[in-house]
Each structure stands twice: as structure tokens, then as C-alpha cells.
Amino acid sequence: MKVIVIGASGHIGTYLIPMLVNAGYDTVAITRKMTPPYEDAPAWHTVKREQMDRENDVDFIQNLKSMEPDIIVDLVNFNIKETRKIVEGFKNTKLSHYLYCSSCWAHGMAETIPFDPDDLRKEPLDDYGKDKFASEMYLKEQYRQNGFPSTVIMPGQISGPGWAIINPWGNTSMKVFQDIADGKEIALPNFGQEILHHVHGYDVAQVFYKAITHRNQALGESFDADAATHITLYGFAKHLYEYFGHEAKIKFLPWSEWCQYEGSPEECDHTYYHIVRSGVFSIEKARTLLEYQPKYTCIETIDLAVKSYIDRGLIKVD
Missing domain, CATH: 3.90.25 (UDP-galactose 4-epimerase; domain 1)
Structure with a gap:
């Protein structure tokens, strides 16, 4: 299966790319610049890399579609408009899984703890969190109404x-x-x-990887990606x-x-x-459905x- 990772050389992609390559996925690492990952690994010397700029390339979605991915891992999507473009662009394609990187900042102030990853009444405190939460809600709506195959993952402080x-x-x-x-x-x-x-970038990558390998359990769901x-x-x-x-x-x-x-x-x-x-964030859902173990x-x-x-x-x- 072909996996495209957008924002591949950052905190999460540094560790996710080797997981995917070593597991035999046909992996494409997309970055704005050909920057090296935070930690080197043999997989980074064999993975296919593509330089693409989401913000400035008007053909970004069309170029993604031309690669015919089965899976997209979207690590650098900070705008609900970009989420809508992905959903609209990949309707009626062979895309079987879209994994969206949200954030613990989508939550507002704690009322009861632990936070509920499935809370639909979050009150984010800043524009960053509000945009992330808007994408979460939109993806859940598109999954329920149209079957768009999405999963939301919310890292802590990477x-x-x-x-x-x-x-x-x-x-x-x-x-x-x-x-x-x-x-x-x-x-x-x-x-x-x-x-x-604090959660290690490796463990956040692990949640994304586990969501890919446990697709049926992950579709339509939200998971916190944190330490225990x-x-x-x-x-x-x-x-x-x-x-x-x-x-x-x-x-x-x-x-x-x-x-x-x-x-x-x-x-x-x-x-x-x-x-x-x-x-406090709980990893029990990720443990139960994805077999995540930090x-x-x-x-x-x-x-x-x-x-x-x-x-x-x-x-x-x-």
C-alpha cells in the first residue's frame, strides 16, 4: 500500500517514516524543504522524498492525487480550509485512510479529568486550537455522513x-x-x-502507525497520543x-x-x-483499540x- 506523509521530516515524521518503510509500505515523504530528520535512520536513505509546498502550490491537491495514495498521514495541516480541500479532492478515489494530526490544544480548560478524546464540546483557547477542533468536527461529520475514512490523533507536548x-x-x-x-x-x-x-516523538509516531495497522478500529475515531x-x-x-x-x-x-x-x-x-x-490525557482508548504501548x-x-x-x-x- 502507498502511504504519503505530509510534513515528513518533523518531530513525528522523523520516527514514522522508518516505521512505515521497515514494514514494507510504499512510502512517500513530502516536505517543503529537503531538511534532514531530527534523528537519522537507514530508512531515510531509501525512502522516496518529494518537495512540495502546500501553502504556495495551487496544484498541491492535484499533485497528491496523481500519486494515487491509499493512505495519507497529514502532520502539518493547521487550517480547516486545507482539511476541506483534502476531503473534497479525494472523494471517489482509492484513498482508504486519512490520518489527521490535531493537538492537545484543541482542548480548552479542564473541567473533569482525564480529558475525553471524543468530547464534541471542546472550548479551545486560541486560534490554533480552534482551527484544529474545527477540522476534527468536520472530519467526524464527513465520516458519519459520507464515509470519508478519517482518524484524528491529538499529540501532547511533543x-x-x-x-x-x-x-x-x-x-x-x-x-x-x-x-x-x-x-x-x-x-x-x-x-x-x-x-x-511531554511525549516522545517516537510514541506519537507509534500512535499514527498503530492507527494504520488497526484501520478498522481507528476509522472515525479520535485518540490522544501521550505518555502514560x-x-x-x-x-x-x-x-x-x-x-x-x-x-x-x-x-x-x-x-x-x-x-x-x-x-x-x-x-x-x-x-x-x-x-x-x-x-490529564488518557491513553486507554489507544491502548484498547490500537494496542498502543508507549x-x-x-x-x-x-x-x-x-x-x-x-x-x-x-x-x-x-
């Missing part, structure tokens, strides 16, 4: 070596990592009990002090005071959107990312 992970402040500033590595005191917002959802457990801001910071061999020195500040302490309005805003939707815990994923920071000189250690 993490791992080679890119910036969300830190114990809920943003991507390197300062808190360095302060902890130096054994300095840090401050967390509120009581540090908001929850982050999550971590609080406090737990994250405390773990990092232990990682660097220091006693934890953590204080807590009310939100407005903490934003002044953090010092960057942009990073403070980044923190807000990560922690205001604090909640390879990495959230702590293992964090440690791999921090080691990568150190190896790249982004965190200085004595």
Missing part, C-alpha cells in the same frame, strides 16, 4: 532530543534549565501544580535538580508576580497557554531532551 521542549516554567526559555543546572533558586507560578504532557503519565511544574523542577545533583531550591509566586520575575511578556504568554489548560515515560523523554541540550552546549555544566 518532546525529545534535538528540539526545544517545554520547561518547568511552561515555556521554552533556557534560563530555568541553566539556573537549575547551576543549583540556583527558581520560582514557579502559583503552587507549581499545573500539568505538562504526566508531570507537574513542581515535579519537573524537582526532578531537574536531582538530575544535576543539587538540592531543590524552589519558591512560589502569584501569577502576576511570577510574570514580573520571568521578565519576558512573550514567554509569560507562552506559559499562560500551556498551564491554563492544565489537565516506549518512553515522560521522565525518560525529558532526560533525553536535557542530555541533548548538554551535548549541544545549550546547558553548561561543570
